[in-house]
Amino acid sequence: MKSKATTPEHANPAQYLEAAREGLALQTAAHSSTWHFGEEKTWAADLDxxxxxxxxxxxxxxxxxxxxxxxxxxxxxTFLWAWDHPSVPEALRRHAALAKQWGEKHDLPAFISRKIECTEDDAWSYAAVTNRLANANGVYRGPAGTALFFITFGEVSIARAEP
Structure with missing residues (x-):
């Protein structure tokens, strides 16, 4: 019988989650050292x-x-997934939908339940897995009142202030 190569998303879910967390830490460190991610004075997400x-x-x-x-x-x-979040436009739910599909494939209630009780660290894990599944460029956790928005982001463009 031939050995079948597996793609990362088909790996053991716990191993995949650990690798996703490690990968996100590396991405975050790279962004921090190159464009000072994490030192921003303000942030704004335009959902339109x-x-x-x-x-x-x-x-x-x-x-x-x-x-x-x-x-x-x-x-x-509690964590409310964007794939069924009333405040999130359909076009901005694609990465979350990938996480739901992955959760369905591996029978993981945390990824397929619309709203779940969890810790903030768990929410970081969900975001890390989503980031990896979507091949995104990183994750930002933005505070908005008593809510924390977990957002994946793509390629970053920098506009330096004129001296």
Whole structure:
């Protein structure tokens, strides 16, 4: 019998999740060292255009296309997936839908239940898996009141402030 090569998304779910977390940490470190991701003064996500903008104290901005993974409610400790989120436009749910498909394939309730009780760290894991499945460029966790938006983003364009 011939050995069948497996693609990463077909790996053991726990191993895939661990690799996704490690990959996200590497992406985040690279963004931090190259364009100071994590040091932004403000951020804004436009759900009509699907663009996230990070603004820095020196006037530099970084922009990227976005997809919403879901929102984490800090009050009740629940995560609401974007694939069925009433505030997220259909066009910005594609990456979350990949996570749902992966969850269905591996029978993972956390990925196929619309709203789940979890920790913020669990929400990071869901976002990391989504990021990897979508081959995205990173994840941002943006605070909005008592909610935390977990967002994947694409290629980043930097506009440096004029001296």
């Amino acid at each position: 255009t699907g663009v996230i903008v990070f603004s820095f104290a020196d006037g530099t901005t970084a922009k990227a296309q976005l997809q919403v993974v879901g929102t984490y409610n800090t009050v009740d400790g």
